[in-house]
Amino acid sequence: MSPLPIPSAWVEPLPEAAPPSDMALYQLPTGTYETRAIFAFKGGSFRDKRPFAATSVLIQHPQGDLLIDAGFGSQVDAHIQALPRIERAPHQLGNTVSEQFKANDYDQSCLHGVLVTHSHWDHVSGLDDLQLPIWINEGELQYAGQSKGGRVFREISGSHRIHQYEFRGGPYLGFPSSYDVYGDGSVVVVPARGHTTGSVITFVALPSGQRYAFIGDLTWQLDAIVHRAERPLMMRMLADTDPQLVREDMLRMIALAGTMHIVPSHDVSAYDGIPLLLN
Template sequence: MTNNAAPPAETPARVEVFQLPTGTYETPAALAFQGGRFRDRRQFAATAVLVRHPKGDVLIDAGFGAHAEEHIRSLPAFRRSPHHLGATVSQQLDAAGHDRGRLLGVILTHSHWDHVSGLDSLDVPVLVTAEELRYAADSRGDRVFGRVVPGHDLRVYALDGPPHLGFPASHDLHGDGSVVIVPTPGHTTGSVAVLVTAGPGQRFAFVGDLAWQLDGIERGAQRPLVMRLLADSDPARVRRDLARVAALPPDVRIVPAHDARAYAGIPLLGA
């Protein structure tokens, strides 16, 4: 495995990271990770992240959108869960007085509905891999991506950069090591994680759905077998990339997309 020593990076002093929670949906822990209990109900977060950068800001995922109820109704019945909707990313950006002209786009960790719903009210480019576009086009049980992307500028990027922190390839968004995208193609065939360095002691790995809860990171608990078969394109690759994440330097904070606990301490936009 590639050396995990932190690469040299001249991270601009003004890089900032904010969380934008857009709601939650409820799932039994028994369906989230091996060893979980049915009576332990987990509130799965649908939270986007804003990274402010002198060269332009970027969102990681889009959370629930203005038409989230409609999006949920479009899913197969077994995928619908009790949920709570909050303010959309678009509403939170406006409430904070964010200059949309600074927003370079939304990096999608993958194309599942709870990561893309908010694109319905965000008129910004969408940064996505060619592999994930093919995955979304072939999806039968989740067609929300196809509903929300028409009219968006789809910017396809390649993971053709050098190995980074144990991952075999990378895409350095700003060229300074502050926002580096790495491949994690197991949950979906084009899934990615986004590694963000905002300054000393502020390093994050936003790993999307590589694990749904921190239990999958801290205890190495995989998804239950039935969920691996239903939710993952390649469970073996998920295990491989979970090992890579577990081997990240100890100062890198790992943030599974759906565990609200993982966002604790990341400031709210406009707070």
């Protein structure tokens, strides 16, 4: 089980960013589901049961707030039942994003919408409880409309306004194109078309100088970045629309690992250091 080759580390200066001083980042964990590490990355153990995170991330920005993914919603049991039996896993529902907003008296009028890393059920379930625009690119919208993996998205999204964005910006950290959400370099989205045809990575630069990369399901666990370990062959064939593109983007992120905090969507420990919205 050979790891991926070691890419050259990123040595160029990071792109300029001017995040406003009152910009902030929060994690909103909504639950977990159980997966064995052997299915998550090459070299994982069958005995190692991993709680896969279903966590939303809130970006607070004076131009308008934005969620990355929606986590589990109140109807997650029904969403899981809509999956093929082989894909169902034991899960635990925590507080939904909507419940956390209400408990914290968060003003949802500040929210521009939910930017989905991709349209799989465990990233969009919570949209059911949020009447917010869905930020999505054309490639992912087509995938969600046609693929069996978009079934839950199709059921939920009908009552939501779709905000379609485009990658009109130039290359960014080795990725060929980009979308600067606020125009200040603080939140930049790049295409990572391999897990799904429109999946994305979102780079966030905070006023403290800390940088994050929210990589969606490019990898399911941080081990894959640290050990340069792809998904097992069977899972690559089942889960990814283009495993070669996933491999190429993994190498880009491995090269950047020393420059920022990388957060795979489903790695519980990767959210360490990001404050909770609820105190």
